[in-house]
Amino acid sequence: MTSNILDALKDALINMDAAKVIDLVNKALTLKLDPIEIIGVLRSGMDEVGRRFESGEYFISELVMSGEIMKRALEILKPHLKSEGRGKGKIVLGTIIGDLHDIGKEIIKTLLISSGFEVYDLGVDVPPEKFVEAAKETGAKIIGISALLSTSIVNTAKVVEKLREEGLRDKVKVIVGGAAARQWMIEKYGLDAAINDAIKGLEIIRRWAEEG
Amino acid sequence: MNPRERVLRALEHEEPDRVPLDETIDWAHPHPWVYAANYLGAKTYEDLRRRLGIDLRRIGWSTQEELKIPSERRPGLIFEDSWGVKYEVTADGVHTRVIYHPLQHISLSDFEFPSFDKIFDRAAEFIRIWRGEYFVQGVMYCTLFEIARLLRGFNRFLIDLYENPSFVNELLDRLLKYRLEMGKRFIELGVDCIQLGDDVGAQTGMLIHPNLWRKYFKPRMKALIDELKKHGDVYIWYHSDGNVKPIIPDLIEIGVNILNPIQPDCMDPAEIKEKYGDKITLHGTISVQETMQLGSEEDVKREVITRISTCAHGGGLIIAPAHGLQPSTPFKNIIALYEVAKKYGRYPLKR
Numbered sequence: 083m084t085s086n087i088l089d090a091l092k093d094a095l096i097n098m099d100a101a102k103v104i105d106l107v108n109k110a111l112t113l114k115l116d117p118i119e120i121i122g123v124l125r126s127g128m129d130e131v132g133r134r135f136e137s138g139e140y141f142i143s144e145l146v147m148s149g150e151i152m153k154r155a156l157e158i159l160k161p162h163l164k165s166e167g168r169g170k171g172k173i174v175l176g177t178i179i180g181d182l183h184d185i186g187k188e189i190i191k192t193l194l195i196s197s198g199f200e201v202y203d204l205g206v207d208v209p210p211e212k213f214v215e216a217a218k219e220t221g222a223k224i225i226g227i228s229a230l231l232s233t234s235i236v237n238t239a240k241v242v243e244k245l246r247e248e249g250l251r252d253k254v255k256v257i258v259g260g261a262a263a264r265q266w267m268i269e270k271y272g273l274d275a276a277i278n279d280a281i282k283g284l285e286i287i288r289r290w291a292e293e294g
Numbered sequence: 295m296n297p298r299e300r301v302l303r304a305l306e307h308e309e310p311d312r313v314p315l316d317e318t319i320d321w322a323h324p325h326p327w328v329y330a331a332n333y334l335g336a337k338t339y340e341d342l343r344r345r346l347g348i349d350l351r352r353i354g355w356s357t358q359e360e361l362k363i364p365s366e367r368r369p370g371l372i373f374e375d376s377w378g379v380k381y382e383v384t385a386d387g388v389h390t391r392v393i394y395h396p397l398q399h400i401s402l403s404d405f406e407f408p409s410f411d412k413i414f415d416r417a418a419e420f421i422r423i424w425r426g427e428y429f430v431q432g433v434m435y436c437t438l439f440e441i442a443r444l445l446r447g448f449n450r451f452l453i454d455l456y457e458n459p460s461f462v463n464e465l466l467d468r469l470l471k472y473r474l475e476m477g478k479r480f481i482e483l484g485v486d487c488i489q490l491g492d493d494v495g496a497q498t499g500m501l502i503h504p505n506l507w508r509k510y511f512k513p514r515m516k517a518l519i520d521e522l523k524k525h526g527d528v529y530i531w532y533h534s535d536g537n538v539k540p541i542i543p544d545l546i547e548i549g550v551n552i553l554n555p556i557q558p559d560c561m562d563p564a565e566i567k568e569k570y571g572d573k574i575t576l577h578g579t580i581s582v583q584e585t586m587q588l589g590s591e592e593d594v595k596r597e598v599i600t601r602i603s604t605c606a607h608g609g610g611l612i613i614a615p616a617h618g619l620q621p622s623t624p625f626k627n628i629i630a631l632y633e634v635a636k637k638y639g640r641y642p643l644k645r
Contacts, residue, residue, distance in 0.1 A: 090428070100454055100456070100457060105397040111589050135499075138499055140503065141496075141499055141500045141501060141502055141503045141504075142496055142500075142501045142502065143452045143455060143501065143502040143503050143506055144503060145457075146448075146449050146452040146453065147453055147456050148451060150449070150453050179384075179385050179386060180384060180385065180386035180388065180389060181389075182384055182389060182390075182391040206391065207384045207385050207386075207391065209385060219341075231389075231620075232584070232587060232588065232620075233587070233620045233621075233622055234386070261496075261498075262583075278497075
C-alpha cells in the first residue's frame with residue numbers, strides 16, 4: 083500500500099500531474115508516512131525529470147512545471163517536518179550582473195534545495211560585491227553564479243577578485259554555471275569550476291560539501 | 295540581377311550570382327553597426343546596407359534610419375511597452391528585465407490589445423523606396439508564444455500550458471486574429487515576405503515540449519500561414535533563437551519557407567542543410583555568441599567560408615549574423631563577414 087502510493091506519487095510528478103501529486107501527498111500524510119521520506123520520493127521524481135531533461139526527452143517547460151508541483155507539495159509538507167536541520171551546507175546563489183536569466187538559477191536552486199542545501203538566493207543582475215557580502219554574512223563556503231550571456235560572464239572574475247581583496251579566496255569556492263560557462267574560464271577568471279550542466283554542477287557542489 | 299531577384303532565386307533553391315546577405319541591426323543596441331557605418335563613411339543605415347551588400351529589407355517595430363547610439367539607460371529606469379508590459383533597466387545599463395505582466399493583474403476579458411497602426415506609419419514610404427529592388431519583409435516576431443509569456447509571465451505561462459488550457463486557448467485565439475489582421479495589412483502594402491517567430495528554443499533543446507508546441511501553437515501557426523498565403527503571394531519566415539530541431543519538420547509541413555537564425559552554437563547548419571535543405575532556406579547561421587563577438591576577423595572569415603562550402607550549394611542560404619549583435623562586438627568583424635561572403639559566396643562555388 084505504502085510503496086504503491088509512493089511509486090504513484092513519483093510517477094505523477096514525472097508525468098506533470100499536479101492534482102494527483104497533491105492528492106497523494108495528502109494521502110501519504112494521512113497514512114502517517116514520514117514527510118522526509120515523501121520529500122525523498124518527490125526528489126527522486128525530480129531527479130528523473132532532470133535525467134529526462136538531460137537526455138532531451140523533457141524541456142524547460144517540464145522543469146518549470148515539476149518545480150511548481152514540487153513547491154506546492156513542499157508547502158503542504160513543511161508544517162509536518164520535525165526539523166529542517168538536515169543541511170548539507172550553505173550556498174550563496176545568484177545570476178551575475180548584466181544578466182537577468184533566472185531559469186538556470188532556479189533549476190540549480192531546486193536541485194540544491196532538494197539535495198539538502200541551504201540556499202541564499204540573491205536573485206538576478208547581482209553585483210560582484212553582493213555575492214561576497216552574502217557569503218560573509220551567512221558563512222556560506224560556496225558561491226554559485228549563474229550566467230547565460232557571454233557578455234556578462236566576464237564579471238564572474240570580479241567576484242573572485244573581491245574575495246581575494248577580502249582575504250576569503252581560500253575559504254570560499256566559486257562555481258559558475260549556465261549556457262555561457264566554458265572550461266577555459268576556470269583558469270582565466272580564477273574560478274573553482276565552470277559548467278554548463280546543472281546536474282554535473284550539483285555533483286561538484288555535493289563533492290565540495292562532503293570534502294568540507 | 296538585383297538584390298530581390300538574388301533572394302528569390304535562392305528561395306527557389308536555385309543558385310543566384312552570389313549568396314544573398316542580410317543584417318540584424320538591433321535598434322536597442324546598434325553600437326557595432328554604427329561604428330561600422332562611421333568607419334565606412336556611411337551616412338544612414340540605408341547607405342550602410344548598400345555598402346555592405348544587404349539584399350533584404352525589413353518593415354516593422356521601430357523602423358528608423360538615424361545612425362545613432364542610444365544614450366545609456368539609467369539602471370533602475372522603468373518603462374512600459376504598448377502591451378502594458380513593464381521593464382526595468384538592469385544594473386549594466388544595457389539590458390532589461392520584465393517586472394510587470396499585465397495578465398497577472400487584469401483578466402483576459404478586460405484586457406485590450408494595443409493598436410498596431412504605429413508600425414505602419416512609414417511603411418508605405420519605405421515600401422515605395424525598396425519595392426522591386428530589395429526583398430521586403432513585414433516583421434511580426436513575437437507572434438504568439440512570446441507575447442503570451444510577456445503578458446502572463448514566463449513561468450506562469452508554462453504552467454498555464456499544463457493547467458489552464460481554456461485560458462491559453464482564448465489568449466492565443468485573440469493573438470491569432472490580431473496577427474492575421476496585421477499580416478494582411480503588410481501584404482496589401484506589397485511585402486514579399488512575412489516574418490513570423492517565437493523564441494521556443496534554448497541553447498541545447500527546446501524551451502517547451504515539442505508536444506506542447508504541437509498542441510497549442512502549430513495549428514494556429516498553420517491557420518495564420520494558410521490565411522496569409524491565401525491573401526497574397528508571400529514567403530513565410532520563421533524565427534526562433536536556440537535549438538528547435540524537433541519541430542523543423544512541423545514548420546516545413548505548415549508552410550514555412552525560411553528558417554532563421556540557425557545559431558551554429560545550438561544547431562549545426564550543415565546538418566539542417568543536409569536534412570531539409572531542399573525544402574527550406576537557411577537564414578543567419580553566423581555565430582554571435584562566439585565568433586562575431588569574441589572571435590577575430592580571421593575567425594569570422596573561417597566561419598563564413600565554412601558556411602558557404604557546407605550550406606550554399608543549390609541556393610537556399612542567406613547569410614547574416616545569427617542574432618542582433620551585442621554592443622561589445624568589434625565592428626571590424628561585421629565588415630569581415632560581408633567582405634568575405636561577397637568574395638567567397640559567388641556562384642558557381644569553387645570546390
